[in-house]
Amino acid sequence: MTMALPLPALLPTYAPYPFLLVRGEGDRVFDDRGQAWWDFYGGHCVCATGHSHPKVVKAVTDQAASLLFYSAAAALPVRDQAATRITAFAGMDSVFFCNSGAEANENALKVALLLTGRKKLASFEGGWHGRTLLALSVTDDPKITEPFTDQLVPTLRLPFGNLTALAAADFSGIAGVILEPIQSMAGIKTASREWFQALRAKCDEFGTLLIFDEIQTGMGRLGTPFAAQLYGVRPDLITSAKGLASGVPMGALLMSASVAAKLQGGDLGSTFGGGPLACAALLATVDVIESEGLMANARTAAARLRQELTGSVVTEVLGEGLLLGLRSAHAAALKKHLMSRNILVGGSGDPTVLRLMPPLNVSGEALITLITAIHAFAKP
Numbered sequence: 089m090t091m092a093l094p095l096p097a098l099l100p101t102y103a104p105y106p107f108l109l110v111r112g113e114g115d116r117v118f119d120d121r122g123q124a125w126w127d128f129y130g131g132h133c134v135c136a137t138g139h140s141h142p143k144v145v146k147a148v149t150d151q152a153a154s155l156l157f158y159s160a161a162a163a164l165p166v167r168d169q170a171a172t173r174i175t176a177f178a179g180m181d182s183v184f185f186c187n188s189g190a191e192a193n194e195n196a197l198k199v200a201l202l203l204t205g206r207k208k209l210a211s212f213e214g215g216w217h218g219r220t221l222l223a224l225s226v227t228d229d230p231k232i233t234e235p236f237t238d239q240l241v242p243t244l245r246l247p248f249g250n251l252t253a254l255a256a257a258d259f260s261g262i263a264g265v266i267l268e269p270i271q272s273m274a275g276i277k278t279a280s281r282e283w284f285q286a287l288r289a290k291c292d293e294f295g296t297l298l299i300f301d302e303i304q305t306g307m308g309r310l311g312t313p314f315a316a317q318l319y320g321v322r323p324d325l326i327t328s329a330k331g332l333a334s335g336v337p338m339g340a341l342l343m344s345a346s347v348a349a350k351l352q353g354g355d356l357g358s359t360f361g362g363g364p365l366a367c368a369a370l371l372a373t374v375d376v377i378e379s380e381g382l383m384a385n386a387r388t389a390a391a392r393l394r395q396e397l398t399g400s401v402v403t404e405v406l407g408e409g410l411l412l413g414l415r416s417a418h419a420a421a422l423k424k425h426l427m428s429r430n431i432l433v434g435g436s437g438d439p440t441v442l443r444l445m446p447p448l449n450v451s452g453e454a455l456i457t458l459i460t461a462i463h464a465f466a467k468p
């Protein structure tokens with residue numbers, strides 16, 4: 089008789105690193121043996137200001153000591169300040185705070201269905217937007233969507249960045265179209281400014297709401313506050329999470345005045361959304377990004393990687409700012425090699441593309457360590 093193995097108390101989700109992580113500082117994390125690891129995975133693209141930035145830690149600690157939590161049933165100065173700061177940073181007019189990326193996207197899609205009265209959505213091949221049901225409806229990942237096919241909202245799926253397909257698409261009956269301005273999980277896929285402008289024009293023509301999922305591309309990562317500024321297109325809604333509060337769980341649905349004006353009190357809501365701890369962390373995050381020149385650092389670091397990886401096993405550096413893809417025919421072996429040198433990078437849905445999404449204050453020392461390690465890689 090075979091004995092069943094005991095189930096772990098913690099349900100398995102992602103395949104974890106082969107070490108126990110106990111501490112983080114700037115662009116490095118440390119394991120339980122005191123070994124340092126260069127974090128080009130950025131804590132899952134979350135740690136925009138680096139691990140445990142002292143200003144973020146202080147803001148969170150001070151806030152916890154004065155008021156750990158009250159829901160939106162009470163008006164809080166810290167929440168009002170956070171709303172003013174993030175809308176100004178993003179160039180939008182109004183914000184609804186929630187707790188995660190999927191929740192931000194779920195609410196954005198719900199708003200599109202609610203305000204237009206339409207029943208269909210549109211999204212793009214390779215797009216990834218989260219694990220709740222509306223977010224799954226617009227996600228191109230059969231492994232997680234197929235069990236729920238019958239529960240999903242009908243969605244028109246178009247090829248990303250393709251002008252001809254966009255011109256031919258019929259958006260009548262489409263409530264909202266959602267996209268990652270740079271498709272991350274798909275392997276760091278970009279589109280042209282021209283395509284973004286054509287998409288905006290198409291949405292205007294059909295009364296479809298344009299939703300940018302900036303959960304990875306926002307908060308300065310591309311060298312501009314949001315991708316909306318980089319591509320010169322103002323969407324109707326922007327969703328944010330991940331780097332928004334440097335790792336304190338937080339999501340945001342940023343919107344234009346015309347969307348906000350059509351929403352009634354009570355259409356959206358959340359117990360924890362806009363909690364004081366997350367709002368304090370958001371304020372400190374924007375402060376650090378702006379006062380420490382992190383968007384400029386993202387641009388400079390990207391330029392350096394592009395230049396210094398030429399002639400290595402990496403044949404192409406994809407993406408913008410510090411959301412980068414390293415294309416290599418030997419991506420899997422390269423990832424293992426980097427791991428053996430205590431460098432963490434991400435994989436992607438494209439087996440030839442590794443992803444870099446380090447803290448925006450990634451140091452010169454980290455960059456040179458990565459560049460040296462890549463040049464030292466011996467092709468199998």
Ligand SMILES: Cc1ncc(COP(=O)(O)O)c(C=O)c1O
Nearest residue numbers: 188189190216217218303304329
């Ligand atoms: C582009 C994008 N959208 C949405 C999500 C979902 O965010 P969360 O895991 O916070 O629900 C993710 C998460 O990886 C993401 O990368």
